[in-house]
Amino acid sequence: MLWSVDELKSRLQDPKLVLMDMRPPEAYANDHIPGARSFDIFGISLIDTRPEALDAFLWMIEHLIQAKGVNSDSTVVVYDDIAGMRSARLFWFLEFFGHDDVHMLNGGFNAWQAAGLPVTQEAAVPKGGNFKMKPRPERIATAEDVRVRLNSPSAVIVDTRSDAEYTGQLVRSRRGGAIPGAVHLEWTNNLNEKGFFKSADELTKMYAEKNIGPEKEVIPHCQGAYRSAHTYLALRLLGYPKVRNYLGSWGEWGNRLDLPIEHPAKP
Template sequence: MNASYATLIGPVELAQRLHSPDWVVFDCRFDLCNTDFGLHAYLGQHIPGAFFLDLETDLSAPRTGVNGRHPLPDPAKLAARLEACGVSHHTQVVAYDDACGMFAARLWWLLRWLGHNRVAVLDGGLQAWSSAGLPLDSAQPEAQPATYALAPRANRVDADFVLGHLGQPQILLIDARSPDRFRGENEMLDPVGGHIPGAINRFFRDNLQPDGRFKQASVLREEFGALLGNHPPQQVVHHCGSGVTACVNVLAMESAGLSGSLLYAGSWSEWCADPRRPVATGPA
């Protein structure tokens, strides 16, 4: 079997394999302030052969008001959508966006949740692809439907787990939001500002170099090592505003060889929907 990619792939490496029959590429572009942006951008130009997946309709379940802004999708429905695009257990999947990997990493994490290992994020996204002089087109791909059997992993936790472990030293909560939102300032997306008590802050963009590509694995390992202290990766619970940008921190840790961290998918938007859950403000 050809070499597989489980975290990141560069644009040149992707271009060399773009037309391989066992590779499927997904365009995950999205804009939280303009939910039609991603599809319109995709229809205009995309990496040749790429399919489009929408954060809200494909990669999330409907909101109820108490389950966060981007609840996890139904696994069977997501698997069916992937099957329709030709994804089987043997497929190498590559996800990309134009937003520092924040939406592509959501698909990366979801596939791992379903039990799929051969999934990677395009390092540097569409900007890196274009900077390398690689082509774009607007043609709609045709898929050969595949069969996908679910094998879900226990790589996530829920609000009750987090609440039940507050203040316990064996769990480290890492919040991926910007520092001002973590402190409870400038909250524009959720009705309550602040963070989960005991959490520390690792802004997801801190994993990136100025050119938008991920830092070297050795650098990420050193930086996360300083945050984790004596905690093994399996005791780390990532979260953010709605379970999207936290996936970038999971991806960064995995690319650094720090495997096995968990995601609280409901994240702050779910946490703060219940006034009985405690809230902290200010720095960690």
């Protein structure tokens, strides 16, 4: 799931490699890894996971992935500045869409530069690919999936947002607060100070201390399913078998007055 800079360097000429630069276009234009394709979909979010809206949104994401030249047999590697949330979200999309050969560059572009490896300003213009989604329902959570699991001892909802968002001090939807019973663990805790994922031992200990175990169904969320995708990947790295990213996240939950919320006093 994670590739080191050395592994990417050794595979850079692989004709099946599709390298996705998830950073803003300005960063891509300044410098990027040779052969990378700019794919900034930050801000393209869904705030209604009811069936009709969800189906239309997923069709759009499938089309965008096809347009970047992804084929059914492509090896896709995603990166941003660090092992970050932008690349984690595309990692999750591809796993959810049934594409197993997807990886994240651990440490991101910063690690590539720190290793003294070549960069370029030459843009890659791909031909459209034949990628087709084969959704795995067990990898995604809708608002209804979350609602029916409130207070379930076999499931845990993980709030990956900031302290201020969790407590409702920072309001980014019609309502501030948290999903009732959610366990708060901000996504940045998955990383070390250099922007690499922490070791498996460190991650295992951290999640165990929050009673987020592999025997449970784990549903991370944030505001738009970027930060929660990062926690999804962290748990996948640990071998958790039942992890579902809540795609609508607080952008949906906080805006829907029919869904319950709470206001935690402390993060």
